[in-house]
Amino acid sequence: KAGVTQTPRYLIKTRGQQVTLSCSPISGHRSVSWYQQTPGQGLQFLFEYFSETQRNKGNFPGRFSGRQFSNSRSEMNVSTLELGDSALYLCASSLFSFGGRGSPLHFGNGTRLTVT
Amino acid sequence: QQQVKQSPQSLIVQKGGIPIINCAYENTAFDYFPWYQQFPGKGPALLIAIRPDVSEKKEGRFTISFNKSAKQFSLHIMDSQPGDSATYFCAASKGANNLFFGTGTRLTVIP
Numbered sequence: 620k621a622g623v624t625q626t627p628r629y630l631i632k633t634r635g636q637q638v639t640l641s642c643s644p645i646s647g648h649r650s651v652s653w654y655q656q657t658p659g660q661g662l663q664f665l666f667e668y669f670s671e672t673q674r675n676k677g678n679f680p681g682r683f684s685g686r687q688f689s690n691s692r693s694e695m696n697v698s699t700l701e702l703g704d705s706a707l708y709l710c711a712s713s714l715f716s717f718g719g720r721g722s723p724l725h726f727g728n729g730t731r732l733t734v735t
Numbered sequence: 736q737q738q739v740k741q742s743p744q745s746l747i748v749q750k751g752g753i754p755i756i757n758c759a760y761e762n763t764a765f766d767y768f769p770w771y772q773q774f775p776g777k778g779p780a781l782l783i784a785i786r787p788d789v790s791e792k793k794e795g796r797f798t799i800s801f802n803k804s805a806k807q808f809s810l811h812i813m814d815s816q817p818g819d820s821a822t823y824f825c826a827a828s829k830g831a832n833n834l835f836f837g838t839g840t841r842l843t844v845i846p
Contacts, residue, residue, distance in 0.1 A: 623778070652833070661741075661838035662779070662824065675833050709778050723769065724834065726778030 620645060623712050623727035631733045637698040640730045644691050644712030650674075651693040652724065653685060656707040665708075668693055669716045700734045707731050738762060739827050741837025748815055749845050756810045756840045758825035763806065765827040769834070770799065770810050773822045782823070783810075815844045 624643040632638050644651050653665040664677035668687035685695045691712070697704055711724040740759045748754045758768075769784035785792045785799045785808065792799045796813040812819055825837040 654836075659838070662836040664833045664835070667833060677833070711778070723781040723784070724771075724779075726771075726780065728776065728778050 623710055623725050625708075625710050625727035625730050627730060628728070629731045629733075631735065632700050633735055634700055634702060636700050637696065638700060638732060640695045640697075640708055640710075640732075642693045642695070642710030642712075642727060644693070644710075645725055648712035648714055648725070649691055650713045650716050650722075651687055651691065652711045652713070653693070653695050654709040654711065655679075656709055656729070657705075662709065665695070667716065674716055697732075702734050705732060705734045737838070738835035739825060739837045741825050741840060743840060744838070745841040745843070747843045747845065750816060752815050752844070754812050754815055754819075754842055754844075756823055756825070756842070757807065758809065758827075758837050759805075759807045760827050760835075761806065762827070762829065764829045766830065767828045768799070768801065768808050769826050770797075771824045771826065771836075773824065773839075779824055812842075815842075817844045817846050820844050 626641045650669045652667040654662045656662050667675040671687045682698045687693045707729040709729045711726045713722045713724050715722040742757050746754050770782045771779035772782045773779040783794045783797050787803050798811040801808045820843050822839045822841045824839050826834045828834045
C-alpha cells in the first residue's frame with residue numbers, strides 16, 4: 620500500500636507570494652491533518668479535514684487555509700508569505716478522525732518551504 | 736502554550752545505553768499518549784502508544800512508563816543502537832481531537 624505522498628518536496632518562495640502544497644493520503648483514509656514543523660516549536664497543528672469538511676483548526680492566522688477533495692486528497696494554501704513561514708509542512712492521514720483510539724497518524728515526508 | 740513539555744532537547748548515549756526521554760502534560764482529559772520517531776528527511780512514524788489505564792507498555796526494546804498522578808510519561812530505549820539515532824516526539828490527545836506534540840528530542844547513539 621502506498622504511503623502518504625506530499626508534493627513538492629522543496630519550495631522556495633519570496634515574501635508576499637502565495638503557495639499551495641498537495642497531499643495524497645493512504646488509500647481508504649478519510650482524515651488528513653496538516654502540521655508545521657520548525658526546530659524550536661516542534662510540530663504545530665494547522666488543521667484537519669475529514670470527508671471534505673474541516674473538523675479542527677489550530678492557532679494559525681487566516682493566511683493558512685486548506686481543503687479536501689472527494690478523493691480525500693488535500694491541499695494547503697499559504698497566502699502573503701512571511702519569512703517566519705519557512706518550515707517543513709507535514710501532512711498525515713488516518714482512517715478515522717485524528718490519530719487517537721487506534722487510528723494512528725501516517726505522515727508523509729513533508730514539503731520544505733523556504734521563504735526569502 | 737505548550738500542552739506537552741518534552742525533555743531533554745538532545746541526548747547522546749553510547750551503544751547499549753538506555754536513553755530516557757521525559758514528557759509532562761497538564762490536561763487531565765488526555766487519554767492517548769503516543770511516541771513518534773523521525774529520521775532525517777522523513778516524516779514521523781508511530782513507535783508506541785499508551786493509554787492512562789496502564790502504567791507501562793513494552794514493544795521490543797521500547798518501553799513507555801506512565802505516571803498518571805504526576806502527569807508524566809517517558810520513553811526508555813533498551814540496548815540502544817546507532818540505528819535508533821533519530822528525533823523522538825511525545826504527544827497527547829483527548830478522544831478524537833488533535834494530537835499535541837512535544838518539541839522533540841534528538842537522540843544520538845554513538846557506536
